[in-house]
Amino acid sequence: MTELLIAVGVLCAINTGLAVLLMIAEATINRTGTWRITVNGTKELTVTGGRSLLAVLKEQQIFIPSACGGRGSCGLCKVAVLEGAGPLLPTELPWLTPEEQKTQVRLACQIKVRRDLSIRIPEELFSVKQYRTQVAGLSDLTHDIKRVTLTLLDPPAITFKAGQYIQLEVPPYALTDEPVYRAYSVSSDPCETGRIELEIRYVPNGICTTYVHRHLKVGDAVTINGPYGTFGLQPTDREIICIAGGSGMAPIQSILLEMARTGNPRPCRYFFGARARRDLFQTELMRQLEKSLPNFRYIPALSAPDPEDNWEGETGRITEVVDRQVQDASQAEAYLCGSPLMIDACIQVLRAKGMPDGNIFYDKFA
Amino acid sequence: MQQLGFFAILFSAVFTNNILLTNYLGMCSFLGCSREVKTSLGLGTAVFFVTAATSVLNWLVYVYILVPLDLVYLRFIVFIVVIAAFVQLVEMIIERVSETLYLALGIFLPLITVNCAILGASLFMVIRNYTFWQAAGYGLGAGLGWALAILAMAGIRQRLVQRSRVPRGLEGPGIALIIAGTMALAFMGFNGMVSLN
Numbered sequence: 001m002t003e004l005l006i007a008v009g010v011l012c013a014i015n016t017g018l019a020v021l022l023m024i025a026e027a028t029i030n031r032t033g034t035w036r037i038t039v040n041g042t043k044e045l046t047v048t049g050g051r052s053l054l055a056v057l058k059e060q061q062i063f064i065p066s067a068c069g070g071r072g073s074c075g076l077c078k079v080a081v082l083e084g085a086g087p088l089l090p091t092e093l094p095w096l097t098p099e100e101q102k103t104q105v106r107l108a109c110q111i112k113v114r115r116d117l118s119i120r121i122p123e124e125l126f127s128v129k130q131y132r133t134q135v136a137g138l139s140d141l142t143h144d145i146k147r148v149t150l151t152l153l154d155p156p157a158i159t160f161k162a163g164q165y166i167q168l169e170v171p172p173y174a175l176t177d178e179p180v181y182r183a184y185s186v187s188s189d190p191c192e193t194g195r196i197e198l199e200i201r202y203v204p205n206g207i208c209t210t211y212v213h214r215h216l217k218v219g220d221a222v223t224i225n226g227p228y229g230t231f232g233l234q235p236t237d238r239e240i241i242c243i244a245g246g247s248g249m250a251p252i253q254s255i256l257l258e259m260a261r262t263g264n265p266r267p268c269r270y271f272f273g274a275r276a277r278r279d280l281f282q283t284e285l286m287r288q289l290e291k292s293l294p295n296f297r298y299i300p301a302l303s304a305p306d307p308e309d310n311w312e313g314e315t316g317r318i319t320e321v322v323d324r325q326v327q328d329a330s331q332a333e334a335y336l337c338g339s340p341l342m343i344d345a346c347i348q349v350l351r352a353k354g355m356p357d358g359n360i361f362y363d364k365f366a
Numbered sequence: 367m368q369q370l371g372f373f374a375i376l377f378s379a380v381f382t383n384n385i386l387l388t389n390y391l392g393m394c395s396f397l398g399c400s401r402e403v404k405t406s407l408g409l410g411t412a413v414f415f416v417t418a419a420t421s422v423l424n425w426l427v428y429v430y431i432l433v434p435l436d437l438v439y440l441r442f443i444v445f446i447v448v449i450a451a452f453v454q455l456v457e458m459i460i461e462r463v464s465e466t467l468y469l470a471l472g473i474f475l476p477l478i479t480v481n482c483a484i485l486g487a488s489l490f491m492v493i494r495n496y497t498f499w500q501a502a503g504y505g506l507g508a509g510l511g512w513a514l515a516i517l518a519m520a521g522i523r524q525r526l527v528q529r530s531r532v533p534r535g536l537e538g539p540g541i542a543l544i545i546a547g548t549m550a551l552a553f554m555g556f557n558g559m560v561s562l563n
Binding site: 003006007010011014015017019021022025026028114 | 427431432435436437440442443447448451454455458459461462466
């Protein structure tokens with residue numbers, strides 16, 4: 001017994017000793033220094049180095065989209081680094097296409113700031129801000145999807161386009177030791193600038209969804225940043241085909257609310273896929289929208305309705321329903337939102353109906 | 367075995383008992399990073415440096431901590447931890463001191479943590495009951511030997527690509543293994559000159 005304790009003790013002591021040594025080394029040896037970052041050739045930032053470009057930019061209130069929080073596992077934080085990044089790292093390679101490698105696109109979370117940098121980022125990212133908010137409402141839309149209403153405190157208003165998403169910060173709790181960020185599409189009308197709504201589906205053991213579904217309470221403070229994303233209605237006159245599943249409802253709902261408010265006359269069909277009646281939500285809202293938008297039709301489809309559902313609407317997988325309902329898609333535009341599998345399957349169907357790839361817009365929820 | 371001095375051990379670890387070509391340790395980076403002389407020089411230098419330093423460090427840990435406390439059976443895990451920590455430290459120092467060296471070695475350093483030649487060198491010196499100076503000589507020699515072997519390999523492979531037509535089925539790892547075998551045979555010529563055991 002004592003022998004075991006000694007063994008464990010010695011091992012712990014050696015490990016702690018080395019860890020402390022490394023921490024001291026990191027604090028003293030690590031080259032921090034002060035460096036200049038030139039953004040888009042115009043703006044100059046003076047920053048402390050030694051950390052990742054993503055973290056440094058965030059501190060300077062420039063928020064690069066990142067779903068994994070800087071672990072190099074989502075590949076979203078792409079930034080063109082024109083000078084000072086050093087050679088491509090093996091951790092970046094899987095995320096960059098040959099074209100991006102040529103145009104010096106890098107992952108901001110993998111690049112350490114250790115000399116002057118010159119970077120190029122999309123102008124719209126400058127409008128991305130961090131917001132302090134408060135939970136104003138939490139309600140169950142289905143057994144696994146919650147609607148979260150956030151009131152903006154500081155700054156008190158947000159400007160976003162219908163279809164864009166924000167990132168929600170999850171503070172450290174039982175499932176995470178450090179703050180993590182997850183992206184959610186806004187489901188409310190962009191005209192409501194002081195209040196936004198999210199529709200969040202519970203994923204077993206998901207860090208953020210567990211936090212929202214099991215821990216978050218009305219009145220809690222929540223930090224978000226955004227808006228991000230290019231998904232949104234294009235300014236054309238084409239017929240619109242929307243296809244969504246699960247929490248993919250959110251961005252489409254926002255787009256439809258804006259269409260209803262502005263009296264958009266474009267013909268529009270919205271296919272929403274679910275398993276059974278208990279997975280359908282916002283049906284009443286959609287029926288209301290059908291009344292205020294004369295050319296809008298909401299088509300929910302169940303893939304596996306329960307016998308007690310008494311379902312008389314469309315049944316089958318969403319791709320089959322679209323296949324049945326849409327004859328010629330060559331003049332239409334499609335807006336898809338949901339899981340990557342669903343989107344890829346829908347793109348196949350729409351292509352077969354003659355829709356050009358340039359008219360298909362989507363937001364994949366990975 | 368006590369009579370072997372620092373230089374004798376160093377010499378024999380480089381030539382007669384080359385850790386790569388007689389013990390076949392550290393093979394995966396040996397085959398993976400030996401396409402060009404330039405990268406293999408970088409990796410070889412890094413391995414040399416880390417092997418030399420960690421065998422001395424591990425000798426100290428072994429003799430002054432593990433043996434007195436009767437915890438010799440923990441040597442595998444302790445050696446690996448020491449090597450990993452040392453590699454991190456070296457990475458930080460190199461990053462601070464020389465940008466060019468960091469960019470040349472930088473990506474190889476994390477790989478070295480799991481290079482078995484380095485752990486092998488630490489374990490051999492323990493198994494063979496080396497004294498401090500013998501351990502230091504052995505660490506230096508083993509690292510130097512490994513670097514020498516990968517450099518020779520890279521030189522041969524680089525020429526091979528330029529000058530000769532390798533049969534299709536043997537391209538890549540196939541021909542590399544044949545070269546490694548031939549090199550090992552050549553190093554066998556030194557066998558028996560000095561015994562480390």
